Amino acid sequence: MMKSRIALAIALGVSAAALTAVNPAVAAKKEKAPTIQLSDAIRKELGPAQEAMKANDFAKAQGHVDAARAAATTEDEKFIVGQIQLNIGIMAQDNAKVCLGVDEMLATSKTSAEDKPxxxxxQGHCAYEAKNYPKAEQAYAAAIASGPVAQDVYARLADAQFRDGKTVEAVATLQKVIADEAAAGKSVPSDWYARGADMASRAKAAPQFVDISSAWLAAYPVKQNWHDSVMIYRQMSNxxxxxDLDLLRLLRASGAMPLAAASAYTDYAIAVYLKYPNEAVTVLKEGIAAGKLNPTSSQNTREILAISEPKIAADRTAVKGAVAASQGAKATYQSVLSNADLSYGFGEYKQAADLYALAATKPGANADIVNLRAGASLIQSGDKEGGKAALAKVQGGTQKVVARYWTVLADHPAAS
Structure with missing residues (x-):
């Protein structure tokens, strides 16, 4: 055996050209080169391989590398064969040869800590492109564990996990890198959040969907994202x-209602027109102005408007006396809640918030509903901190999810 200090590719005269896209550069510095032992049988093939590569005769170079591979018995020899294979792939722009070389190098213990990531x-990219997702996941995880890696490694790891049926793990991967990047003051592409939300929704993993969509809305609070997050959650939770009314009120408050289908407007109106006709009329007219509804062709729109509009004047008078009526001795939870909702429908948000708070004191009160609606009302009245404090009291169910979204909206108003 002959001893020779061989830098990866360099000592053999091989150009370690930078790989692009999914092919990262693998170069070594001479001062960090390991001591490698090669037999004469191996070395006699590497010299001609070097000359062939210089002449861009990659087929001939490959023949010599194949012969060296057949003769290689030690880790040193297998590592160098893999290194030369990698460089042939780089220079020939042959990704299959690149992938073979990478696999051979990593199969030994000779890869430096600097080059391992x-x-x-x-290796993960190669496996991913070959649709070998378990291998891709294993390789990406090894890359992350061994040192700093490019952002796309995390994204591809998550996608490999998802494609291998590991949705919860995939979303968790994205959430972790998003949190790490945010903690480091770095921005994360919107597509990462969107991909995580899509993964969670396809798997019907509601908790994971709410987690990542909330983070998405905080980082990218545009109306399209609000529409997608609220409407997908609505579809998931049914x-x-x-x-459902609370979700639709949230969608409307975010300004994303015009991005929704016509059915969102009519569903909203149907939910409120019998008790709160002004809110129903206002929502339907917004749908008409947005070009989503046409009274001529929409029977629901036409009929709800006809039933509700004549009642608005009387309800407007009732709103003016709602506080006094709610403070009377005969006031119940349901009557005060109705007065609060009526006030909300007229845009009297401060009054609505006060009445929701009053409703919370009545026997039989649903604390989650009143705290959610009080918080939403306070935020819309301009009292963001008071609204968030009320929302923090919501404990369970869909109301807790909606309260979480409202809290995000308070801190990150939707932009167009």
């Missing part, structure tokens, strides 16, 4: 009654 990342 790049090589393992490349709420009814008060729970």
């Amino acid at each position: 790049k090589l393992a990342s490349q 709420p009814s009654g008060d729970a």
